Amino acid sequence: MTKVGIVGCGTISKFHYEGYERAGAKVVHVCDLNIDAAKSVATRYGARVSTDYRTLIDDPEVQIVSVTTYSKLHKEVALAAIAAGKGVVCEKTLTDSAGSSAELATAADKAGTFFTIGYMKRYFPAVQQAKTLLTDMGQIISIHARTWQAWDWWNCEIPKEYRNHPSGVINTNGGGILVAGGSHILDLLHFLAGRPTNVCGQMYIREGLDFDTRANAMMWLKDGGIANLEACWHPMSYAGYERNGWDERIEINTAKGRLDLATPMWNKPTSNGALLVHQDAATGRTTEYRYPALNPFDIEMAEVVRRFECGEPGSPSAWDGYVVDELISQITKSAQTQTVCPMIWRDR
Ligand SMILES: NC(=O)c1ccc[n+]([C@@H]2O[C@H](COP(=O)([O-])OP(=O)(O)OC[C@H]3O[C@@H](n4cnc5c(N)ncnc54)[C@H](O)[C@@H]3O)[C@@H](O)[C@H]2O)c1
Structure with missing residues (x-):
């Protein structure tokens, strides 16, 4: 044991x-x-x-x-x-x-x-199915990814406890929404579409805060595709496919069709399953993959124990974690310098 x-x-x-x-x-x-x-x-x-x-x-x-x-x-x-x-x-x-x-x-x-x-979201069966389907969907044309999480920084006075640097948000996560929420989506983008070659970023930091409440990035993919990301703490309490303010989706358009992936709220994963919809470009045939409401942390921990006991390496790996942090770093740099940043990977 x-x-x-x-x-x-x-x-x-x-x-x-x-x-x-x-x-x-x-x-x-x-x-x-x-x-x-x-x-x-x-x-x-x-x-x-x-x-x-x-x-x-x-x-x-x-x-x-x-x-x-x-x-x-x-x-x-x-x-x-x-x-x-x-x-x-x-x-x-x-x-x-x-x-x-x-x-x-x-x-x-x-x-x-x-x-x-x-990065436990890789373990949603819907994400695994998306990965499988993509092997036969040809070249990626574009990706639209969003992680919108309900936390209203747009209509409020800044609470006292967030006025000093480093704020609790920076202390816990090391950054704002790009790090807290965007990191998961960057990991899924990397998992499903590979490592970007260049990035261009923009971040909104409200005066008086020390963290971003909205971050956008455009990422060049290896074979000519482009990925667009928007991470946002937003005021829309009923947005998203669960209508609870959690609005995290990835749309992947390829030469042979489209995938739409929606994930459930991270800390209530057993309320709804993740949802995957596949549309075939040539026939229009649309398949909805519905899954039971599984807790991806449970799948992740079961996989940790299985792999550890079998002597297999952990997955996602430390280098997968590094990829996300390098993307965050270059998106942030791009936002600060208003330049396109080439991705130079330190493990290659
Ligand atoms: N996978 C996800 O979806 C997800 C979600 C939330 C948070 N996180 C990550 O989990 C980590 C923790 O976040 P959290 O929300 O649980 O924060 P938290 O503030 O709720 O918990 C952190 C705990 O660490 C303790 N701590 C601080 N310094 C310590 C030390 N030197 N030794 C031992 N304990 C110490 C604190 O007392 C606190 O109890 C962060 O890295 C965050 O990014 C991941």
Whole structure:
């Protein structure tokens, strides 16, 4: 039975520890600076508790360390886990900079560490089906991707707690909507359409805030296709296919047809399944792929445990995490310099 330690017992950790336990692994040690947060998880599983992640990493029983604390701490904690010979499951984003992510991915490679990054949306059956269908859909013409999440920064006074830098948003995620929401879509774009060759970005940062509430990017794809991304915290509480403000969709147009993919709200994945619609260009035949409302974190954790126990590498990999961070970095640079930025990949 695989034994797991969790570093950071906040919002996202629940999806890890519940997923591990459902997958037959055992949570044996949990850590948080906030001892009460750690204790509330530990009592569920009879796990040991610590407030220093090094104590957890030194625990000989821990085989996999889930890094579920702030993105700015991922590198430090993950490097310590790699040095101690543990497997690592790191929440997204991999780190808070492309350089750090490349460093971390290199260290994981060198040590032969089992390492995976928490882009769990790849595990929606609808996403897997889209990937399969694309193999027979010819050249990509264009992609329109959006992640719109209901959080109204457009009609409100800026609350006091967000006026200082670094704000809570920057502290937790390392960035605004491009990092918090856009990262998932950039990962799906990379998974479905490969690595872009150039990017052009634009970001809106409201005066008084230190993070973007809307970010756009145009990304050149290898075979002449183009991908458009819009990430936004928006005021439309009823937008989206679930009519709950969650509006995350990808439309992929190819030489042979169109795919439309919609995902359910990230923290309520069991309310609705992701939806995939395929239209054949020549016949107009339209197929709707409906799936049960599955929790992609559960699929991800089951896959982590299976792969770890079989000695297979983690997927998505640390380098997949790096790709997203490099895209974020170049989109941000493009927005700041108002230039098109070529993608120069540090692992090639
Ligand atoms: N996959 C997803 O869809 C998804 C969704 C939300 C958040 N995330 C990612 O998860 C990570 C955590 O986000 P969150 O929303 O759970 O944040 P959170 O603030 O709810 O939880 C973070 C926890 O880490 C603890 N912590 C801080 N410093 C620590 C340290 N040195 N050692 C141990 N614990 C420490 C905090 O006390 C807190 O309990 C971020 O990287 C975020 O990007 C991913």
